Amino acid sequence: xxxxxxxxxxxxxxxxxxxxxxxxxxxxxxxxxxxxxxxxxxxxxxxxxxxxxxxxxxxxxxxxxxxxxxxxxxxxxxxxxxxxxxxxxxxxxxxxxxxxxxxxxxxxxxxxxxxxxxxxxxxxxxxxxxxxxxxxxxxxxxxxxxxxxxxxxxxxxxxxxxxxxxxxxxxxxxxxxxxxxxxxxxxxxxxxxxxxxxxxxxxxxxxxxxxxxxxxxxxxxxxxxxxxxxxxxxxxxxxxxxxxxxxxxxxxxxxxxxxxxxxxxxxxxxxxxxxxxxxxxxxxxxxxxxxxxxxxxxxxxxxxxxxxxxxxxxxxxxxxxxxxxxxxxxxxxxxxxxxxxxxxxxxxxxxxxxxxxxxxxxxxxxxxxxxxxxxxxxxxxxxxxxxxxxxxxxxxxxxxxxxxxxxxxxxxxxxxxxxxxxxxxxxxxxxxxxxxxxxxxxxxxxxxxxxxxxxxxxxxxxxxxxxxxxxxxx
Numbered sequence: 001x002x003x004x005x006x007x008x009x010x011x012x013x014x015x016x017x018x019x020x021x022x023x024x025x026x027x028x029x030x031x032x033x034x035x036x037x038x039x040x041x042x043x044x045x046x047x048x049x050x051x052x053x054x055x056x057x058x059x060x061x062x063x064x065x066x067x068x069x070x071x072x073x074x075x076x077x078x079x080x081x082x083x084x085x086x087x088x089x090x091x092x093x094x095x096x097x098x099x100x101x102x103x104x105x106x107x108x109x110x111x112x113x114x115x116x117x118x119x120x121x122x123x124x125x126x127x128x129x130x131x132x133x134x135x136x137x138x139x140x141x142x143x144x145x146x147x148x149x150x151x152x153x154x155x156x157x158x159x160x161x162x163x164x165x166x167x168x169x170x171x172x173x174x175x176x177x178x179x180x181x182x183x184x185x186x187x188x189x190x191x192x193x194x195x196x197x198x199x200x201x202x203x204x205x206x207x208x209x210x211x212x213x214x215x216x217x218x219x220x221x222x223x224x225x226x227x228x229x230x231x232x233x234x235x236x237x238x239x240x241x242x243x244x245x246x247x248x249x250x251x252x253x254x255x256x257x258x259x260x261x262x263x264x265x266x267x268x269x270x271x272x273x274x275x276x277x278x279x280x281x282x283x284x285x286x287x288x289x290x291x292x293x294x295x296x297x298x299x300x301x302x303x304x305x306x307x308x309x310x311x312x313x314x315x316x317x318x319x320x321x322x323x324x325x326x327x328x329x330x331x332x333x334x335x336x337x338x339x340x341x342x343x344x345x346x347x348x349x350x351x352x353x354x355x356x357x358x359x360x361x362x363x364x365x366x367x368x369x370x371x372x373x374x375x376x377x378x379x380x381x382x383x384x385x386x387x388x389x390x391x392x393x394x395x396x397x398x399x400x401x402x403x404x405x406x407x408x409x410x411x412x413x414x415x416x417x418x419x420x421x422x423x424x425x426x427x428x429x430x431x432x433x434x435x436x437x438x439x440x441x442x443x444x445x446x447x448x449x450x451x452x453x454x455x456x457x458x459x460x461x462x463x464x465x466x467x468x469x470x471x472x473x474x
Contacts, residue, residue: 051101061092111156244276
């Protein structure tokens with residue numbers, strides 16, 4: 001099966017463009033040009049274009065804007081051309097030309113096709129702004145002007161890092177809201193005592209609020225780790241050009257473009273201390289991927305618990321009920337499934353696979369450049385988008401509507417032998433174990449056996465078996 005991108009129907013005659021390989025026709029009204037056309041022909045792989053990554057296109061536009069300003073400051077671009085490139089770049093940042101970023105996410109060339117797609121779109125829009133026709137590169141050129149003082153090898157990794165920063169900030173926001181939602185449930189369920197479990201066997205009493213509070217805190221830990229990644233993504237190799245030596249970038253450009261980029265994006269951007277190292281090393285992507293995998297796996301574990309605690313509703317745990325968001329079966333009337341947690345589980349599975357992809361791609365780098373950054377970008381940006389959506393849907397369509405099955409929990413606590421652990425400091429482990437065994441054999445409660453044997457009086461027993469003591473709250 002071959003994925004063919006859907007190109008807009010041309011409204012004007014095609015135009016002919018030339019590169020070092022020869023001539024090729026491009027739709028006359030297209031903002032992209034011959035390099036993008038060749039990439040469309042060469043990489044019909046995933047059927048998903050770079051234009052579907054809003055943050056990546058935004059990042060590319062911001063770099064071209066910053067470069068134009070820096071080049072003008074250094075006298076490398078005339079003001080009229082610089083201003084036109086800046087205006088076009090801002091429109092790219094705003095999303096006006098997302099449909100024109102048609103290169104497949106998976107591509108050879110270390111991201112060159114992505115960079116050229118941006119150069120051509122911005123060049124042709126800048127030509128319009130200046131009053132010239134698309135493709136009239138004698139007036140303003142995608143490489144000589146839009147790509148001035150740059151290389152794909154410093155533009156592309158910087159764009160990916162900027163996009164990851166922006167998307168990570170959004171993920172952290174949704175992740176925070178989700179942990180807050182679990183905190184709200186922990187407060188709501190604070191007084192509901194239940195049986196805790198280890199290895200799926202009854203263990204000791206706890207509150208449902210403690211259980212949900214643990215969910216909140218385990219997520220909060222991951223959000224802190226995710227936020228730490230923002231610091232690592234701030235480092236840029238802009239000004240490195242091809243391999244880090246800065247060839248074709250004039251003195252002062254590196255400092256100027258970093259300052260302009262921080263200003264236009266509102267993000268913290270710093271220049272790498274060793275541009276050769278920063279150009280060849282992609283370890284930061286491996287680090288981000290690993291932390292994201294941790295967050296996804298732990299969230300999936302929480303969803304496993306939600307599915308288990310809500311199982312039934314009659315023959316399972318049935319301790320909580322999840323909101324019914326859709327019918328669960330085409331054959332079993334009335335069946336409702338935990339579809340939102342199941343969706344989150346599958347997102348986690350996909351992110352684990354994406355982490356393996358990033359791991360192999362980082363390892364495959366050679367010498368001064370890693371050619372496999374496009375598949376890293378695809379894996380990381382998609383994982384971020386999926387995990388952000390999963391957190392949002394889990395919060396709004398599941399966690400906020402969870403209800404406790406209070407009568408069932410109370411009944412189980414009354415019948416449970418798990419309370420005997422709270423008596424072992426008073427009665428001794430051996431006596432407590434005998435009570436547990438007898439309670440199971442004769443189907444009697446621990447409290448009944450303690451009183452019948454005269455081991456404690458009613459007041460002592462009530463104090464020892466109070467919910468506050470059993471749950472460790474007192």
